[in-house]
Amino acid sequence: MPLNFAFWGGIHPTAAPLLKTIALDPLEMFGHILLIIGVPFVLGIWCAHRFPNWTARFKKPVRILSFLALIAFIVGAIAGNWRYFLDYVGLVLLAVVIHDALAFGTGYAIARAAGLPDYDRRAVSIEVGIRNAGLGLVIIFSFFGGLGGMAVVAGVWGFWDIIAGLILAGWWARRPLQGGVPGIEKP
Incomplete structure (x- = not known):
């Protein structure tokens, strides 16, 4: 992300001066990503392997709790930047909808070109099309001080990802x- 930020920011004339005032520590960012994505992933796999009955029992409540926490985080980010939200929601929503449509379509098209079955094409499309808004917001608040416009984009993106994912x-x-579901024979 720091390299991507430096590259794209460096080629935009009005953003280039900002790069002199913004410093992204790649190790600190890696640590945030590891804590937000890596640790819960490893703990989830470990719990499912070590305590399968407990995991099965708490799977739904934990899923609901994590979904509600994400919604609260997104609402908090937008509420904290309400003026930016009101000023730019139409433009941001348009950009997010177009970007998501392109991402879902690209994921599906590449999976199809790779010869994957329909079941896998759908999975790749969802994986490519939906981003981690929670991670984006943590990075925005940790490294950019909750910069209003960035938080609004990530917040709108988070809500739209949920809506678009459910619609799709x-x-x-x-x-x-x-071709049916892999591993299940047709009658």
């Missing part, structure tokens, strides 16, 4: 898989 999943749920 609902649409696919009404359409049978081409």
